[in-house]
Amino acid sequence: MKSSTQLLLILAVFLILAVRGALAQPEPILINCGSGSSTIIDGRRWVGDSSPPRNLTLSSPGTVASAARGADGEEGPYGDLYKTARVFNASSTYHLGVAAGTYFLRLHFSQLFANLSAEEPLFDVTANGLKLLSKFNVPGEISWRDSQINSTSVVIVKEYLLNVTSGKLGIEFTPEEGSFAFVNAMEVVPVSGSSIFDSVNKVGGHELKGPFSLSESGIETMYRLCVGCGDIERKEDPGLWRKWDSDEHFIFSLNAAHPIYNSSNISYVSADDSTLAPLRLYETARVTTESSVMEKKFNVSWSFNIDPGFDYLVRLHFCELQYDKAEQRKFKIYINNKTAAESYDVFARAGGKNKAFHEDFLDVGSPQMETLWVQLGSESSASSAATDALLNGMEIFKVSRDGNLAHPTVRIGGISGGVRKPKRSPKWVLIGAASGLVIFIAIVGAVCICFHLQRKKKNSANKTKDSPPGWKPLVLNAVKSTGSPTLRAAGTFGSSQLSKRFTIAEIRAATTNFDESLVIGVGGFGKVYKGRMENGSLVAIKRGHTESHQGQGVKEFETEIEMLSRLRHRHLVPLIGYCDERNEMVLVYEHMSNGTLRSHLYGSDLPALTWKQRLEICIGAARGLHYLHTGLDRGIIHRDVKTTNILLDGNLVAKMADFGISKDGPALDHTHVSTAVKGSFGYLDPEYYRRQQLTPSSDVYSFGVVLFEVLCARPVINPTLPRDQINLAEWALNSQRKNSLETIIDPRLDGNYTLESFKKFSEIAEKCLADEGVNRPSMGEVLWHLESALQLHQGHTQSANVDGFSGPKLKPSDVSVNIACIEVEESTRPASQDANAQAVDVKIEVP
Template sequence: MGIWVLICLVSIFASARNVEAETNPFLILCGTNSSVNVHRRKWVGDLASDSNLTLSSPGISASTATFNGDSTYGALFKTARLFTEAANYTFKMDPGNYYLRLHFCPFSFENHNVNESQFDVMANSLKLVSAFRVPVELSFNNSYIQGLGSNSSASCLMKEYFLGVDSGQLVVKFIPTGGSFAFVNAIEVLPVISQLFVDTVSKVGGNGATSDLNLGQRGIETMYRLNVGGSEIEPNQDQDLWRMWEPDTSYMFASDAGSSVNNQSNITYSSMNDSSVAPLLVYETARAMINTQVLEKRFNMSWKFIVDPNFDYLVRLHFCELMFDKANQRIFRIYINNRTAAENFDVIVLAKGMNKAYHKDYFDVVSPQIDTLWIQLGPETVAGAAGTDALLNGLEIFKLSRNGNLAHVSETTGSGGNDVSAKTVRNHILWIGIAAGIVSISILAALCTLFFCLRKKNACPTKENSPGWRPLSLRGTIGNSTTDARGSKFSGGHLNLNGSIATVRGGKRFTIAEIRAATKNFDESLVIGEGGFGKVYKGEIDDGTLAAIKRAHPQSQQGLKEFETEIEMLSKLRHRHLVSMIGFCEENNEMILVYEYMANGTVRNHLFGSDLAPLTWRQRLEICIGSARGIHYLHTGAERGVIHRDVKTTNILLDENFVAKMADFGLSKTGPALDHTHVSTAVKGSFGYLDPEYFRRQQLTEKSDVYSFGVVLFEVVCARPVINPSLPKDQINLAEWALKWQRQRSLEAIMDQRLEGKYCPDSLKKFGEIAEKCLADEGKNRPTMGEVLWHLEYVLQLQEAWLRSNAGEESSSLVAENVEEADTEVSQNLPVSQDDENCIEVRTEDDGKPLTRRTSGLGGTVGCDEFSLLVNPQGR
């Protein structure tokens, strides 16, 4: 009997300890001996007698009288503990799982510059951060930011970790590095009684396979925690674990891809084990694809996150079906970093009903070369669901430790510490080996060269006519190679009396003397452009003809491949709206191209950033039409076509008559073969113009140029940079900002004010529709360049008719005549539909009678009803 009594007492005592641990977490306010209450939770000073911790070194107590953030949480950030040498916080606790939260809010310390603070943090044997600099972390916003309420600026951050404690204590150690100091404002250690994580998790791209992550022995860092489709959830609203849930809007790739839905009816957990996974508030709101104001059904809701490369990640998705009550009504796919994580995903089936909270975990590995993690949900195309929809209520991303390490140090900032990592040592050894190998190979090559030169003295090139780079003409890229009197190869031409070589296809081969004379020995005052390849000079050749002379830098290999590509492309492409290559020079280790001179420079210079006179609306339309003709020729003029891959306003040049010509073909790629739909290649292009589908899939198509051209169209009408970080967040990216206004049919609100009253409203309306269609998220939903070209010509006809009407002319017959001319001009490129319903109506000014033409629409054959959908898109 006594034994049973003893067992019962032990059980009661153990239960009491668990209850005490659950209800009394460590809430430590650093740098003080006083206490504060925040949301009914008492935070105790780290020097207070009842703090229940041991501090190995008192360090320096720092305080500030003011805090600029939310007043409720500001009490935690008015004091801090500063350490100039390593120091430990030791917490006595029972073995188990815990949340450790470190709170940082930099302010001016006496005689200490917070911008120079740099330190490591350890939790028992787990390294949490290395060379950690709070101001840098805040500026890059690469970690999980505690919002501190809607009124707070992102001036403070919280690092949250989930870890297991096997011994009877948790030691949090702060270690200054690089002769600097460490600091912390508050520390939170919260016991986790329920099981938040399971070891067996579905593997992304594993076709149903699972991975045993052994999470009980690994540290976990919370990177992101989002309340998808809803507002911010503050810690006091998640009272089990006091977690912060951010809104998802700022992480969405296209905010219009999913609309917010909510349902506050009786939501319950699908399993009692899920009760602490997330509060029910997370499941009361969601983001869904249904009822979004977009034109196409086949697209994904996408979220983009910056993560630390070369780590394992656990992605937790939260679901609750708020609208449908039967299976097969909403089925979708889940993609993580462009790989399929789940197919035929039906929340009703998995959660066992409507209004049932459910979550699913996925495991993925981020490679050393990638610092982004994409989460995408899209319709299941083969499942036969009643609606092509997807739904998501919440999202969490956790970083998993590797070999006891959660720390990541950017290669651009370095560690700044005193220790040299094993990786650094390996890199030094590697580079020493590479250098030794290069020296050995160079010596061997020199000996071989000397041997052959002695045997064939006449064949050994002299310094004067050394071939240098000369990569293309020696490969016969420009015409057929021939040998001149000096033994140098050139491309299919004849030797002129002055020693220059005129080629049949590649243009004239200039001597270096001619190039120096044309550029006044490369006078810096003649530089009109510069890039990674080198400089572009304005020069005079032959009888005074002006030319643009591009000189690649002989001491740098940067841009050499692009330089070769440009020669190859221009040697076989000829069109009025492509910049022409006059010739080249390849003497004295030089690689120089000579182009026709474009007197009016780039289109961008005429839109903003200069004192040039503004372009008229008609000029802008003609420039867009000219550049569209050039791109259309690239796509259709060769057997497999050519994809420009860098369409932007700085690559559209204007001659003395403002005729637009496409330039800079260094990134161009030959199009896919007939039995392929795309070219698989690394992503290259210019930020702001880059096709998101190409970026996600690394699959290049002609529609990638169409997307970039759509950005150009918006840039032309708005006359502002495509990326402007100085603007408010929603205006930084021109494509996103302009699309928002275009979808509201209010593009005139953001157009160049210098055009006010000088444009035809109907022409602007059609222009905006074309640009919007070019920026469709999926390439298959974008028009071809031929279709874009015709519609731009149609826009120009509207503008010209409007100008004539304002001048008092009769415009009816002119509109008809001009439209018929446009028909004739593009009929070879655009098949005309014979369906009487597929029409666009153009109403004349005098009698109101419709002038009808049949046309292939944007992205396919478009009937009158469908065309009206472009004007006023409703539903899907």
């Protein structure tokens, strides 16, 4: 009996061990390529492939390369992985023996090894027949990636999720002819469970769920973000060892959402979720800011550069950190301007507060789609107490198509370029160069002869002919951006007939060495000084501050010179010249003595503008914008129309200013310009924001906001007022329904305007604010209606010969106008009262 019991115990032990062995998670395979020894990093053992374990073989050894130091930008011990690399001049395959299952495959590349030969590395990578990389260029990929996240790392890590069924994993490196391939390190990390994806929501499919399997697909991790918190390093994500980046480099505007924190009692909804994200991810979230004062379609947004022609999985991580009941927070989820979820209630889906979970969405891409947008917006129809959206984390995965995950073009310097051609032999290079030289000399000779024959004729014509009456576009030596991050070379822009290049000595003399007492405004670009030139003329001198010498400041400096060197119009602020020497970026304008339009509407002690003056100022600004839209072949879109960018000279003549973010209009065969969203809160076209498609109608929308600001003489958004009065246009619409518009119209007008003129003005302002650009009038139509409003006013006041209306006065309560809502947020910081000061409104933009 005793022996039987012992036998049963032994069998039970063997059975338990067998079950444990069957259920045991496979160990990760970590390879330090080009190394002959093992190293321990963050408690993980990386084996060298020069003395590999039994489950690893290499079909062709290639060569080993080493560096004296590790890669900069990789903190801690991970830099040791980038001291060696395995280099291949011909196709070679790593064969690994692994158990069937799902694996993360990570390939590490350091730019330190990209200069091993005269040719840059250019190669393909395939894993079990799935093409991961095609004509992969390491320096180009790093530049492209770093341009998105502002990183300085010289290392790129490509991550893939694969399903292995055969028990074997083959990773093949194939260099292009005449080039080479290399890899510094590889990770093969098993994922617990049958699949990391079970079912996904179809974007645009009314929250219809469908199965998703890796059995026939592979995916590439494009982005992995912690929303509202900083980076999460690999060691903080034990088990899968993933790195999570901060979302700050991808969010449209940090002002649109603020972070919240709660580090107590966070738990996972399901035990399986514990492997899908580290717990710290759910302790922080972003919540939309003051959605009650924001236009409902003005959402908190993140944008990502992606490879076109693929489908994308978007995984969103949620954990309710504030509310302890359902129905207290509901919001909408949009992916690429398509509704992914409505009335989303995090508490209800998780089953409680502090419960962490994720939701997966599949968006079918198009061949032209190069940007992916994720947006969270208010649920206007919800009965919940709050409509502020919440998000804790985000992952974006590219799904393979027809056995391919590789982007078909080479990224060089951050730009997608074509496939590089094989290098030509020196013999043919010399022959081609010699032929080109002969052709060049012949062309130069012909040009000289033609120039000699025509010079007298041209000189005579220039002396006897003046420019015809009226304005025509002046095309000069167009200022072109050098593309460099700073403008340090003397004479960057060359000479121009209209814009003088000043020396820094002249600028300092005009401003008494930038005397602070002469500062008349401060803007995003820098300070504006009132100066006096040697000839006695007054000027406004805008000096870029130190931060402007990098990135956007340089672009705005170049764009301002380029635009105003091509443009001349009575209703555009004239650019006299510029200075770009001795580390300075300075713009010199004519001085506008009557300041900004906004300073005459509110926020100062200046006398109130009469109705006629307001109409004439709006007409002048409309003429300037109409000229911008039609004066050149493609037209120019201002992109930042607002009352602080409408300046007034000594006669109150309106002039448009600040062309730093202006763009050339669409070509004849295009309807829009695809560009990052830039502009100012309160004036931004919602359609432009949603679609990132810029058109002249975007300026029309902003000008409509200006018209209502002129009518009411108050900020578009004023959070200091009661809730129902915060948004000017919303308040106006409610007042119209209550027949109490006297609370909206500027009381300083005191009824000195005519009913017909007022109606015409209000009607065109409303049309400018149509939600869709195709329903808005052109600036020419706006100008016509404003001039009609002025004629109506003058017709009623002509007999009195005064600006004000001396006949029966119109009471504001007698007027009912349908005013379109304007609900996008605006900064409430005071604007400068000088004409040439840059607006201090918060600008918003997408890199």
